[in-house]
Amino acid sequence: DGGITQSPKYLFRKEGQNVTLSCEQNLNHDAMYWYRQDPGQGLRLIYYSQIVNDFQKGDIAEGYSVSREKKESFPLTVTSAQKNPTAFYLCASSPIESSYNEQFFGPGTRLTVL
Amino acid sequence: DAKTTQPPSMDCAEGRAANLPCNHSTISGNEYVYWYRQIHSQGPQYIIHGLKNNETNEMASLIITEDRKSSTLILPHATLRDTAVYYCIVRTINAGNNRKLIWGLGTSLAVNP
Numbered sequence: 001d002g003g004i005t006q007s008p009k010y011l012f013r014k015e016g017q018n019v020t021l022s023c024e025q026n027l028n029h030d031a032m033y034w035y036r037q038d039p040g041q042g043l044r045l046i047y048y049s050q051i052v053n054d055f056q057k058g059d060i061a062e063g064y065s066v067s068r069e070k071k072e073s074f075p076l077t078v079t080s081a082q083k084n085p086t087a088f089y090l091c092a093s094s095p096i097e098s099s100y101n102e103q104f105f106g107p108g109t110r111l112t113v114l
Numbered sequence: 115d116a117k118t119t120q121p122p123s124m125d126c127a128e129g130r131a132a133n134l135p136c137n138h139s140t141i142s143g144n145e146y147v148y149w150y151r152q153i154h155s156q157g158p159q160y161i162i163h164g165l166k167n168n169e170t171n172e173m174a175s176l177i178i179t180e181d182r183k184s185s186t187l188i189l190p191h192a193t194l195r196d197t198a199v200y201y202c203i204v205r206t207i208n209a210g211n212n213r214k215l216i217w218g219l220g221t222s223l224a225v226n227p
Contacts, residue, residue, distance in 0.1 A: 042217030090157050103215065105157025
């Protein structure tokens, strides 16, 4: 089955620890995205990448880092510099040549920092 | 990208049509209307999009007013599994700028038995 996988579904970390969230896609999409969602809120863009070895900051990139070494993978690291890391994190992908903005989303990772 | 306004919540009886409105009075000529939905604790799912003509697919119908200042997403026979938050987004068609969708708070649709 083609799609986007995120792991783990639930993640707990102690305050001050860095944590890396996984995102893999086998849709052969060029573009990948990371969003954050807080309770009762819409999605906010953290980082996006349109091509391997290149990525751009979104609206709330502070305290996060990403890498795009492979087309299929776009891991997100939540660093200790992120003031409020507890949130629902969503990864998405889309074909860069798409004429419409249909982004395919993974199931999400719910991160709780204790 | 133009701003959208949606009611925060709606109810619908199972088996009836659910009509979800969206206002986008500042939409420009090259902006499309997109609809996504998000079932609780899952990733959003694309539903449908349109420019000025009405559109229909296996999930829903999209009715856009002639002046394009508002639209309605129609779920013709709502089921309990349609309970979700529905997001209306306006966006230009630009593959080179295919990087950001602006997400509002959406409409929380409750389908009741």
